[in-house]
Amino acid sequence: MLLAEDNLDHVVMIEDALSKDAGFDLTHVRSGAEALEIVERRPFDAVVVDHRLPDWGGATLCREIRDRSFDGALLLVSAARSDALARKAGEVGADKFLVKSDRFGQRLADAIRDALEDGRT
């Protein structure tokens, strides 16, 4: 799994949440440019994108990732509780939009699992 997230507190939180589930092998990058570069070189089952990266908006990055023929699970996450952003996530090909709020780690792990399962069926 690839995580594009520049806030290291959130990286730690996500790593903690996913480490409880065996089988998640996490690669972390801090910018959109790094994410695109690595998605082109390596296969991933799932990509989690933070909305506010230093160089890219998360929604735009999701679209770019899908444009590179990525067909795995794609999730957009944000600290902002924005209805417009949630809708935009669907438009740009994200499987799920999640707000970084209560029980975020557990919800993210479940959402990734659901998206992977949907991809297989």
Next chain:
Amino acid sequence: MSKEALLERLAAFGIEGNEAQAYYHLSRLGPTKAGDLAKEADLSRTDVYRVMDDLEENGFVERTVDQPVRFIPVPIEDALARVVDTRRRRLDDLETERQELASAWPRPRARAEAGDARLSIHRDRAQIQGLLERLVDDARDEVLVICMKRTLARFESMDLLDALEDQAAEDVSIRILTEIDETNRATADRFASVATIRHVDLPAYYQIVLSDARRAALFVAVDPLTSTTEGAATVLHLTSQDFLLAQKALFDRLWTHGISLEERIHELETGEPAQRIEVVRGRWIRNEKMEEMLYRGEETVDLMLPADEAERLGTSGLARVLARRGDAGVDVRVLSEGAIEPELEDVTVRKGEIPGDQTELVVDGVERLVVKGGADEESGTADPGEWSVWTTVRRDVDRAVERFDRAWDGAA
């Protein structure tokens, strides 16, 4: 302030000309169609679409999905905060570059000092204490503090409580936002004698002291992966007006989400959440909020669904979460006016009439979300016009539970 003066100041954030005009009028009008905005801002429709693309890219505008498209102004404090944030990141990079370049650059034996009055870095405890004392002492109107829970005790050991006490005696308003739990409750109590304190769950490392929105001490964790010790703080002293106004706006926003010290102590002593009310705008975000509530649920989940919502349940993703909570041992009851597809495992479903004819969710008998208005049955899982109310007000939640129980028994 005149419109011209406002637009001139907005130019400092990179928004000028037609963009500034359009954003100004859109902010006055609220969600607006392109044609109406074109008339109001005296622009052609083509110009409006082009300008809205740019404003959206820069975080000043959002748009609806439904046709005809309406443009929604992002509140200016949010949009400006994003601009400031982006520029701050660039400034951080520049500062790193400055240090590397300066250390490598050839220099004569006696080096001239080139100080920067707008930004200074304070590292050791004495420096930080001196800066904080000066900030508090210089305040004439207000001191605003956001800090993590252990920092309050550090502030006390730095004699900051005394400095705040002196200022409170001079009618300076002092507000503190922090995380309060059993470990710092006594310290918070002592600060409450000179300041108004609210509890807030801080989503990440963020500590700042603002003095009259003229000067700020911003605590920086250089890298939380490597510097987790409390003593490793670095503090930036900043006087940039744009930055300070953005931080003040952020403080005010967080303040409205905070709960009073008394409410927080009640929460800690009884385990009951404080009585809170929040308006949830848009259907996507309402579904998000419902998922968050369901994950919090440990004992009971009561959900009432009108027929159209029952139909949408599967596509919204809520069906999965309901089944997951049922599987985790939570008693999940769904009272629905319509058939639910696919069938929910580990969930008890009854078909029957629901009071109020609106989606309503009560979790553990302590929090309730009810859809209030704007819902458009035709618009699927996305309805930006819909709005709901989430609350933990005890009487309101108790009544909702009673209503649910009656309707549930009636459907048996």
